Structure formats: C-alpha cells, structure tokens
Amino acid sequence: MSYPITHPDRGVARQVLAEAPELMLVSVRFEAGATGALHSHPHVQSSYCVSGRFRFLLNGEEHDLRAGDSLLIPGGAEHGCHCLETGELIDSFTPRRDDFL
Template sequence: MARFAHTPKLPAIQTPAAILRPFAGEKLMLLRAEAKAGAVLPAHAHPHEQITLVFSGRMRLRVGETWLELGPGDVAHVPGGVEHEVVFLEDTVAFDAFHPLREDLLEKLR
C-alpha cells in the first residue's frame, strides 16, 4: 500500500549530531537528517548500502579514506560496511536512502 508523509513532520529520533526522521517502505528506507553547523556524526559503519543527497547546507563526508565536501544537489554513495563520518559545515538538511531497512533506527521510534 502506498504511503505519504511531509518529511519535516515525520516522527524524530534526536541524536547528539542530528535529528533523524526515517520513512520506510518494505525494502527501502529514506531518512531526513537535520543538523546544525559544527555538529559531527562520528565515524561508524553499518552493513546497509547508503546514498546521501544534500538538500540544503554543506557538509564534509568521509567515506573510507576519501573526504568529500557536499552542498545542495550533491549526492554520494557509501557502500555497506565502509566506515564514514560527517562534519556539518552549515545548518544542513540531507536525505539518506538505505537498503536494506535500518531496523535499528526504526526500533528507536517504536
């Protein structure tokens, strides 16, 4: 069954670095991330494949050994299992797509 949501109003998970608003289908998940300038998402890895699209603001994203600076309209791929981290250079809204679903995040909403 199709579903609809206005992403700024999705239920939120508050983390030290960002507000995360997940929206999941059966096999694919989209996450709206809202972060303030200067926030840092520490180095981590997960088995999920991830694609990040910056909607507004700027960030530095490290994927493995490579640092990227991303701004509005930029997109990056993070393979599953690869360590990555983010430094938010400006107030930023980004969208992350994950496959398979990030059950760990969905569980935090339950």
C-alpha cells in the same frame, strides 16, 4: 504514517520519512558544527544534500557536499560527516535500518 523525530547526536535531528523491508528514506538535519560520528553498517546508503554544506569522510577520503550533491556509501564502509553550514541530508538505505525504528 508519521515517524518521530529523534536526536541521535548533539545538533542532529533525524526522522524516518518512509520505510519498507527493502528500503528506507530518512531526513537528517544538522546544526553547523554538528558531527555524524564515524561508523559502518551493512546497508548501502545514498546521501543527498538538500541544503547546507557537509564534509564526509568515507574510507579515509574527504568528500564535500553542497545542495544538490549526493554520495553513495557502500555497505561496510567506514564513514561520518561534519556539518560546515546548517543543512539537511536525505539518506536512503537498502535494506531498511531496523535500528532506526
């Protein structure tokens, strides 16, 4: 199944790659300077950096990611990111983010 590309924020393109009630895989492409606003959700999230450079804020702590790095975000944790160099993240969520469908 092919899912549409959405643009949740300026300079951000998101596409669901696969989903089931227990798990969701999402590609998120960022232009340099784009931001994923601070937010939280009950889902456990894992972010894998495919390309580019990102600075994540997770519960008040900064984490820099480059290609090949990953970050685990517990459910309920406040987090967001700033794209330092154009790139792509692959995010997985458990359970599925129904709000993305």
